[in-house]
Amino acid sequence: MFLQLNHQKLQIYSVSRQFVLECYKLTKSLPSDEKFGMISQIRRAALSVHLNIAERASRKSEAERKRYFEISRGSVVEIDAALDVANDLEYLSVIDTTKLGETMISCFKLLTGLIK
Numbered sequence: 001m002f003l004q005l006n007h008q009k010l011q012i013y014s015v016s017r018q019f020v021l022e023c024y025k026l027t028k029s030l031p032s033d034e035k036f037g038m039i040s041q042i043r044r045a046a047l048s049v050h051l052n053i054a055e056r057a058s059r060k061s062e063a064e065r066k067r068y069f070e071i072s073r074g075s076v077v078e079i080d081a082a083l084d085v086a087n088d089l090e091y092l093s094v095i096d097t098t099k100l101g102e103t104m105i106s107c108f109k110l111l112t113g114l115i116k
Helices: 011-028 032-056 060-090 096-115
Strands: none
Touching: 011 032, 011 060, 011 096, 032 060, 060 096
């Protein structure tokens, strides 16, 4: 917000930011009894995707920077798994997940490309 750093120019930075927003929007529609379970976990994992991309910028070695992308990608997979359970519990039956799915796939692909 205040710092103008190179990582903010990366496409993955803006896509992951949108992904966080989509995850927060989706979790607003989940049952309130999931507040301390699924809602909290999805939100923390989504924020982790974005924050690890940002934190990567402060690391010196290429191996360490790559590791932060791997951690971010792992959080994307974690959210996908949580959404599988949410779907099984029929929490998503009335929620449009199209935009979330698109940003998730985009994040995953971009991160995979940056890791290679």
